[in-house]
Amino acid sequence: MSKLGNLGARLHRGEVSxxxxxxxKLWYGISILITITxxxxxxxxxxxxxxxFQGGAVFTTPKGMxxxxxxxxxxxxxxxxxxxxxxxxxxxxxxxxxxxxETNKSDQVKQTLAKDLSIDPEKLAADLVGPSWxxxxxxxxxxxxxxxxxLVVIYLAIAFEWRMAIAALVALIHDITITTGIYALVGFEVTPGTVIGLLTILGYSLYDTVVVFDSLKEQTKDITKQTRFTYSDIANQSINGTLVRSINTTxxxxLPVAGLLFIGGGFLGAGTLNDISLSLFVGLAAGAYSSIFIxxxxxxxxxxxxxxMKALRKRVLAKRAQAAAEEELAENRSVAADEPEDAAAAVVGPRGQSASRSRGRGRASGKRR
Known part of the structure; x- marks a missing residue:
């Protein structure tokens, strides 16, 4: 956990990203593929x-069946x-x-069902839901x-700007589509608990998105007065700065939702927990994904x-190209300045004397032959 905290601090400071x-484009492609599925x-x-949602009847039998x-x-x-x-x-x-x-057939179904189950019809409780209801x-x-x-679009447009409101709306539609699609593929029953879970995860998805948007809004107040970063650069910094926080909260x-879904609904067989726990589990994961990648x-x-922003991008790229050219020129000059020194070292002997003068040194007479 300490390593994760250090990573979060380094991401927030911009040391790593x-x-x-x-x-x-990769994230868009993955999202489109999942949405189509x-x-x-x-x-x-x-x-x-x-x-x-479609009407019917619910019968509850006595204990000890x-x-x-x-x-x-x-x-x-x-x-x-x-x-x-x-x-x-x-x-x-x-x-x-x-x-x-139909409601008018419920009494007949109750009588037949009680007979098959070998119980008194009066002990078979019945709750009816009409189709119109x-x-x-x-x-x-x-x-x-x-x-x-x-309401979400209006609030985000006022608190931030309309582009952020549109992006958040697209992310919400993405989360709803994925969650309902998973329900269709798995075959879990859709109940009022499912709707409650769906609305809950939409709020959670917006929470992660608003955290990133707030950081982005703060860092881009005077963005046109500098030439170091483009809007995309600062947006990337905002994601990295809040990344570990989003992962931790998600x-x-x-964890508790997974306990409800896999242990309560799967292992213990409490099927009534599946309707709300699946929507929460899928929606929380999709919401965290959409806030970062969409x-x-x-x-x-x-x-x-x-x-x-187009003009800013041109200025930033031009300045970066100029800096890269100056750096390359400085490296070339440094290499050119080092080459004569190496060549001189090859022909100059000790104490700055030429190599021809030092050829006789080290012999007994010290003279040339």
Whole structure:
């Protein structure tokens, strides 16, 4: 951890850095590939909408049922004509969820299901959700998401600028598409908990993005008054300066969510945790990725198209080319200055005398032969 902290300090001071902006086309390509995969998953498999969104009935059995989950699913399907989702609860009871059945047929399904399960129909609790109510919930969820997006864009445009607002919006759409695509590919049920998790990770994604944007805004206040860095250079410094912080916060947030998803939902079999934990896990990871590899590079691309930034870039590149030429000229002069000294050392003897005068030295007479 101390090494990671030292690395973070060196990244913040600019002693070491990685060229995120320079490799932005690679990140764009990876993001487009992942997004296309998610869209294909949505188009081919679709979302497994929960009973709250499409209507149906939920039956809860008494405690201590000796029927297996598979057998209960078969009973529920035979009784209703629709696929059923059965979950065994901790007290030994079962939660049988049947989507798509009409409310007026629920009593008949209840009677048949109770008979197959060999229990008293009065002990089989039933909760009904009408199709119109489910459609209303789905509509409200989409409306809430749209309002959230609009408010985010307005706030970022006021607090920062419209280019940053657009970049953040693109990153949010990227995160939503990937998360919903993963749901379609995995086949997990979409419930109100999923919507809550989705809105939560969007806020977290914006948190990471705003941290980088705030650093970028602070460092580019008087950017046109200098000729050392382009806008892309400073954007890259902002990413590197907040990189370790983003990694630390993401890892800390992912650990408990991973516990819910893999241990609670997978190992312990608490399937009710999957709907919210998967959206949180995928969304947190996608949000951290998009804030670094999509939002900030996209802002740099948009800003570099401004006339002022184009002129700044020309001045910076011209100054760097001049400095490189002067450095190369100084190296050539240094090499040229060293060559006569080496040649003189080859023909000059001790004490500055010529080599011909010192040829007789070291002999007994000291004379030439």
């Amino acid at each position: 990685y060229d995120f902006i320079g490799h932005r 998610a869209i294909v998953g949505l188009a081919v498999r679709g979302l497994n909408m929960g009973i709250e 000796n029927v297996s989950v598979t057998q209960a699913e078969e009973y529920a399907k035979d009784a209703s004509g629709h696929p059923a989702i059965v979950q065994k609860l901790g007290d030994g009871s079962m939660r049988i969820q049947i989507a798509g059945i 489910g459609e209303q919930i789905a509509s409200k969820a989409w409306q809430g998401l749209a309002i959230f997006m609009v 890892v800390v947030a992912l 939002a900030t590079p996209l802002v740099a691309d948009l800003k570099e198209r401004e006339p002022q």
